[in-house]
């Protein structure tokens with residue numbers, strides 16, 4: 431089974447949704463000491479297609495493509511020789527994350543997204559404006575899902591295969607739209623580890639909280655392992 435770790439921002443300024451750079455570095459060192467290596471979500475998708483998962487692999491995902499991830503997570507993961515997957519809201523690049531106005535997170539610029547891609551990170555899609563997809567008309571939901579993919583593909587000059595449902599909000603119709611838009615793999619906020627026969631378009635994750643250090647990560651992994659049916 432493979433854990434997909436769910437992070438948002440990395441930084442000190444605000445606690446909400448932030449993991450500190452020091453905590454992230456400790457978590458990486460711990461995983462590395464345990465013999466883990468990181469793969470991207472699109473790499474995991476290939477394993478899932480074969481219904482065979484790698485041993486001691488983990489996927490780092492960073493929702494919303496927030497600026498602190500570029501500033502802190504990129505160098506920290508690079509130190510381990512690892513890459514991650516970031517989920518970008520294509521209509522908000524270079525702006526404030528206006529879906530959570532209280533926290534005033536900055537979103538990476540177009541140039542920073544392109545730079546992440548150039549450094550071997552995977553750029554995944556997280557819609558145009560970060561809505562609750564099941565509350566939209568089918569036309570609007572489809573546009574949020576497909577236009578984001580087209581925007582990001584044009585920006586990085588490569589195929590975008592991974593998607594993340596804003597707020598983990600999905601139903602059968604939304605999953606079908608995500609598949610029809612050409613995505614191969616998609617993340618929810620359901621807690622658990624990925625199993626070889628899981629539906630690639632509705633994968634569980636392991637949420638990492640701002641208060642988690644290395645021990646916190648271990649605890650989250652253990653909890654996710656306990657709740658994953660075998």
Ligand SMILES: [Zn+2]
Nearest residue numbers: 493494596597
């Ligand atoms: Zn989000």
